Amino acid sequence: MFFEFLRLAGQSIAHRRLRSWLTVIGVFIGIAAVVGLISLGLGFEKTVNDQVSGIFGVDTFIVVNEGSFAGGPPQHGGSGDEYALDLELLNSIEGVKVAAALRERTGFVQGQPDADGEQLQGFLPVLGLSPELLTEFESFTGELKVMSGGRLFEPGDVEVAVLDLEISQRLGVEVGDTILVAGDGSNELTLTIIGIMAPQDTEEDDSGGGFGAQFGSNSEGDTISVPYGTMDLLWGQADDVLVTLVRTEPGYDVDEVADRAEEALNEQGSEIMTITYGDISEQIGQFTNIANAILAGIAGISLVVGAVGVMNTMFTSVLERTKEIGVMKAVGAKNSHVLSIFLIESGLMGLVGGIVGSAAGIGLAVVFTKIINSGGVFMGGVNMAIVISPWLLAYTLLGSFALGALAGFFPALRASKLPVVDALRYE
Amino acid sequence: MALLEMQGITKEYKLGKTIVRALRGLDLTIAAGKVVAIMGPSGSGKSTLMHILGALDTPTGGTAKIDGSDLESLKERQLVALRGQKIGFVFQTFNLIQTLSAQRNVELPMIFQGISAGERHQRASALLEKVGLGDRVRHRPNELSGGERQRVAIARALANDPEIILADEPTGNLDTETGNAILALLKGLSVKDGKTLILVTHDPEAAIIADRVVRLRDGCVESESAGGEV
Numbered sequence: 001m002f003f004e005f006l007r008l009a010g011q012s013i014a015h016r017r018l019r020s021w022l023t024v025i026g027v028f029i030g031i032a033a034v035v036g037l038i039s040l041g042l043g044f045e046k047t048v049n050d051q052v053s054g055i056f057g058v059d060t061f062i063v064v065n066e067g068s069f070a071g072g073p074p075q076h077g078g079s080g081d082e083y084a085l086d087l088e089l090l091n092s093i094e095g096v097k098v099a100a101a102l103r104e105r106t107g108f109v110q111g112q113p114d115a116d117g118e119q120l121q122g123f124l125p126v127l128g129l130s131p132e133l134l135t136e137f138e139s140f141t142g143e144l145k146v147m148s149g150g151r152l153f154e155p156g157d158v159e160v161a162v163l164d165l166e167i168s169q170r171l172g173v174e175v176g177d178t179i180l181v182a183g184d185g186s187n188e189l190t191l192t193i194i195g196i197m198a199p200q201d202t203e204e205d206d207s208g209g210g211f212g213a214q215f216g217s218n219s220e221g222d223t224i225s226v227p228y229g230t231m232d233l234l235w236g237q238a239d240d241v242l243v244t245l246v247r248t249e250p251g252y253d254v255d256e257v258a259d260r261a262e263e264a265l266n267e268q269g270s271e272i273m274t275i276t277y278g279d280i281s282e283q284i285g286q287f288t289n290i291a292n293a294i295l296a297g298i299a300g301i302s303l304v305v306g307a308v309g310v311m312n313t314m315f316t317s318v319l320e321r322t323k324e325i326g327v328m329k330a331v332g333a334k335n336s337h338v339l340s341i342f343l344i345e346s347g348l349m350g351l352v353g354g355i356v357g358s359a360a361g362i363g364l365a366v367v368f369t370k371i372i373n374s375g376g377v378f379m380g381g382v383n384m385a386i387v388i389s390p391w392l393l394a395y396t397l398l399g400s401f402a403l404g405a406l407a408g409f410f411p412a413l414r415a416s417k418l419p420v421v422d423a424l425r426y427e
Numbered sequence: 428m429a430l431l432e433m434q435g436i437t438k439e440y441k442l443g444k445t446i447v448r449a450l451r452g453l454d455l456t457i458a459a460g461k462v463v464a465i466m467g468p469s470g471s472g473k474s475t476l477m478h479i480l481g482a483l484d485t486p487t488g489g490t491a492k493i494d495g496s497d498l499e500s501l502k503e504r505q506l507v508a509l510r511g512q513k514i515g516f517v518f519q520t521f522n523l524i525q526t527l528s529a530q531r532n533v534e535l536p537m538i539f540q541g542i543s544a545g546e547r548h549q550r551a552s553a554l555l556e557k558v559g560l561g562d563r564v565r566h567r568p569n570e571l572s573g574g575e576r577q578r579v580a581i582a583r584a585l586a587n588d589p590e591i592i593l594a595d596e597p598t599g600n601l602d603t604e605t606g607n608a609i610l611a612l613l614k615g616l617s618v619k620d621g622k623t624l625i626l627v628t629h630d631p632e633a634a635i636i637a638d639r640v641v642r643l644r645d646g647c648v649e650s651e652s653a654g655g656e657v
Contacts, residue, residue: 001538001541004538004544008527008538011526011527011531012526014526015525015526323522324522324524324525326522327518327522327523327524328524328535328539329507329510330481330483330510330516330522331510331511331515331516331535331536331539331583331586332507332508332510332511332512332536332539332540332587333507333511333539334504334507334539335503337539420483420484421478421483421484424483424518424522
């Protein structure tokens with residue numbers, strides 16, 4: 001019988017074609033907005049997640065200062081983002097395959113005498129990085145390039161340095177020359193320059209480059225990069241570690257290892273916290289959920305407007321068809337039959353609005369994504385993903401039918417309760 | 428036993444603030460298989476009586492029995508079943524569903540009885556054939572003439588093979604010739620199929636085909652006569 005009622009309702013809708021379409025448009029706009037906005041949100045979430053997981057991998061965590069990720073106030077004075085670290089201890093923790101760190105401070109540096117015998121010297125940023133950063137964590141650092149004739153750090157390097165192009169020119173040094181770097185107290189080392197950073201192709205800095213910039217070295221800067229261990233020789237352990245990357249052994253749970261590392265290091269007096277891919281993913285999820293809820297709320301308003309439109313159309317329809325309802329009842333229709341026919345009719349209008357609206361919403365999301373991607377404005381030129389969620393579509397279609405039926409409920413109830421004699425008399 | 432038994436029927440309803448007494452203690456008994464014309468001036472209570480005879484409405488007082496069932500004791504859904512199975516209506520203004528074809532209009536009462544699509548289709552086709560519209564099944568009401576529409580309405584009234592056909596001014600919107608053809612068709616239902624036919628009408632022609640003519644005035648039976656004459 002449902003199928004018959006569906007047919008009756010469909011014929012009635014088709015008969016009032018223009019008004020039905022106008023009603024459907026009311027629903028359609030709301031649904032298109034909901035589907036479009038949520039699809040964009042899902043695309044954004046997927047893109048960010050993919051980017052982060054591409055860099056991070058599931059077996060890696062990072063160690064940062066306690067206050068720097070959770071949004072709390074910095075624990076120390078100054079910028080507060082640095083911390084002290086016992087890298088050897090970290091490397092010895094069960095489940096840690098390799099840990100690599102980055103630290104930075106300002107040191108006194110002396111270059112080679114120039115043609116006039118003048119020797120440039122001064123305080124410059126000195127960056128200490130574990131050679132493993134370059135070999136094991138390339139996804140974080142991006143591809144660093146040195147000019148021909150030079151090389152980057154290798155495990156075992158100690159008294160060596162890699163210079164940014166600009167500072168190498170100012171210091172008047174080339175690969176093979178030496179510079180002097182002074183540390184704490186009487187600590188000082190003569191470092192052999194093994195490489196000079198190559199100028200970057202700034203125009204087309206491909207994916208991952210954004211993170212590479214964080215690691216300090218570039219051709220225009222004035223940074224002196226040295227192996228991490230060399231920093232220890234110059235300054236010992238100090239509150240100057242920016243970030244540490246840790247890869248776990250296969251078979252170990254990354255969250256467990258991270259917890260162990262956090263505990264062990266904090267016992268040593270470091271004030272650090274660890275962040276795994278799961279933590280970041282959760283944060284992204286929370287953010288996008290809130291954003292989606294707000295967007296869906298806004299779009300929901302237009303759905304309410306659409307529902308009111310359906311209700312209005314159905315009330316009009318009931319009034320117009322009062323006599324028809326009387327006839328149906330006279331020929332044996334129960335109240336529930338009349339109720340069903342009108343509910344199906346309004347539900348159908350909702351459903352058609354849902355189908356057309358979903359298609360338009362996906363279209364909108366695709367177009368917007370293309371515009372965003374062609375503009376290259378998203379995350380340093382990363383292409384945003386297009387996500388078409390079958391769940392979203394299923395819920396939307398179900399919801400739009402329910403919305404229509406709900407909006408049509410009171411009109412349908414009124415229709416079903418009409419006394420048959422009055423309905424037949426209605427002109 | 429009488430098919431329709433009305434005893435001391437009163438019906439009052441409110442029209443604004445005034446109470447209208449449409450029927451005032453009406454007695455009427457109709458035997459199965461007869462053709463009865465109910466006539467009377469406007470306001471005599473014809474329509475109200477027809478509503479009660481058709482189980483569309485219940486009386487305020489008195490006893491109304493249709494095929495032995497007292498309307499007062501029936502629940503709403505039993506009234507619906509009674510209308511759907513035992514009574515077929517024919518209206519002055521045809522009251523066909525404009526969005527449906529002739530075929531679908533005739534099928535409509537069967538849909539509400541839950542009859543299968545195949546049987547419905549077959550019966551509707553046969554009924555349209557019977558009323559002389561075998562070639563018009565796919566037409567919508569607005570593509571049919573008045574006489575043709577009334578034929579569709581008669582086919583619809585017959586859909587669930589009811590015992591009683593209630594026709595409210597069936598010729599009121601038709602010219603004399605077409606009206607007479609419709610009356611002949613209705614008469615045939617009684618003569619050939621044994622249906623009980625009740626005509627509520629102003630049309631003196633209708634009285635000619637009736638076995639009995641009942642005249643109402645002021646909510647009561649004023650007079651009765653045998654049919655076949657004016």
